[in-house]
Amino acid sequence: MSLEMIVLVDAVLITAVVQRGAADEIVQVAQEAGAQGATIFHARGTGVRQKRMGLLGLTVDVDKEVVYIVAPGDLADLIFERIFVAAKMDTPGMGIMWVTPLEKMATYIPHEIAARFGLHASDRHHEEGR
Amino acid sequence: MSVLGHIGRSGKKLITVILPAGRGEPLMQRLAGESGVLAVSHHHARGVGTRRVKPGRMLFDEKDVTLVLVEAEQADALFTLIYAEGGIGEPHAGLMFMERVLRGHPMLPFANP
Numbered sequence: 001m002s003l004e005m006i007v008l009v010d011a012v013l014i015t016a017v018v019q020r021g022a023a024d025e026i027v028q029v030a031q032e033a034g035a036q037g038a039t040i041f042h043a044r045g046t047g048v049r050q051k052r053m054g055l056l057g058l059t060v061d062v063d064k065e066v067v068y069i070v071a072p073g074d075l076a077d078l079i080f081e082r083i084f085v086a087a088k089m090d091t092p093g094m095g096i097m098w099v100t101p102l103e104k105m106a107t108y109i110p111h112e113i114a115a116r117f118g119l120h121a122s123d124r125h126h127e128e129g130r
Numbered sequence: 131m132s133v134l135g136h137i138g139r140s141g142k143k144l145i146t147v148i149l150p151a152g153r154g155e156p157l158m159q160r161l162a163g164e165s166g167v168l169a170v171s172h173h174h175a176r177g178v179g180t181r182r183v184k185p186g187r188m189l190f191d192e193k194d195v196t197l198v199l200v201e202a203e204q205a206d207a208l209f210t211l212i213y214a215e216g217g218i219g220e221p222h223a224g225l226m227f228m229e230r231v232l233r234g235h236p237m238l239p240f241a242n243p
Contacts, residue, residue, distance in 0.1 A: 005213050013227065024188065027178050039148050039193055041175035068148070068175075068195075070227060103143070105227035106213050108220055 006114055010073040011105045014080060015066065017045065018087050018095035023065035029086040030067075034075045039068040047093075064095070070105060141202030142168065142234035145209060146195065147216055147226040148177065154194025160215050166204025168236040172196040177224075193224065199234050 016026055020042070027038040043064045071079050076099055088094045147157065154172035161167050177193040196216075200208050209228055217223045 005210060005219065011227065013229070027188065031180070037177060037179040039175045039177045039195060041173060041195065070225060100229060102227045102229055104209070105225060106209070106218055107225035108218065108223060110221075 005106055006109050007104045007106050008072075009104050011070055011102045012073055012076045013100045013102055014069040014071055014076065014083070014097065015100070016069075016083055016087065016095060016097035017043070017064050017066050018097075019061045019093075020063035020065050022087060022095070023067050026067050026083050026087055027069075029082045030069050030071075030079050033079045033082045035069050035071050035079050037069075041066050070102070073101075138233040138235035142231050143200050143202050143205040143228050144231050144234065145198040145200060145205070145212060145226060145228045147198070147212055147218070148175070148224040149194045149196065149216055149218075150222070150224060151192035151194050153216065153224075154196045157196055157212070157216050161198060161208075161212070164208065164211070166201045166208055167198060168201065168234065169199040170196065179222075191222075199231070199236060202230075 014030075016023075018026060023038075023040045027035075027040070030038060043066050044062050045064050046062050069079065080097070080099055083097060084090070087097070089097060147154075149157065151174065158170045158172055161170050172194050175193040175195045176190045178188045178190050181189045198208070198212065205228060209226070212226060213219065216226065218226050
């Protein structure tokens with residue numbers, strides 16, 4: 001395990017709540033736009049207007065999928081736009097999505113990538129020693 | 131403003147940890163008695179990364195998502211603790227992030243009158 005923690009500060013969380021079965025396409029377009037990955041879980045929900053949609057409100061599934069995508073701040077707008085279009089968010093009842101800023105995030109960062117940005121303490125000491 | 135309008139207004143942070151399935155429960159138990167931790171819960175999820183079964187077919191992993199509501203003063207220390215305890219520094223071990231929350235309050239039962 002890496003004992004030094006590299007903290008990324010320019011990251012956002014994109015959350016999308018969509019009808020069940022729609023998450024896979026959202027993840028696909030998000031990855032094509034530059035997202036590294038996504039986390040998906042099941043939920044149930046309804047909206048106040050949803051009951052009036054379709055025949056007895058049955059065309060909108062109460063089973064939802066919630067998609068979490070952590071993305072760099074500079075890619076957030078592009079990913080958001082691609083998901084919005086792919087999920088047809090402009091159609092009533094298709095879902096909702098939002099972006100929240102993250103104060104910091106951490107994950108495993110391979111040594112060679114961190115070294116490229118001079119982020120590993122061992123590399124910094126090596127540079128200072130020169 | 132009633133007294134309820136002030137509840138939970140002091141600084142709180144929400145730490146979300148996405149871990150391989152099975153690691154959420156031990157982390158939750160490890161954090162339960164930690165100073166500054168107000169509430170911990172976790173739920174199941176599936177995760178997808180850049181790996182593919184074959185071109186165009188996504189590979190899903192089972193995940194646990196752990197939500198930790200913490201006091202802002204101890205948030206940075208707890209973030210570091212969770213990083214170590216959750217093994218976030220290992221490859222394919224997930225990720226964690228911290229957000230500011232406007233209001234937060236642990237689920238505490240009201241005292242009987």
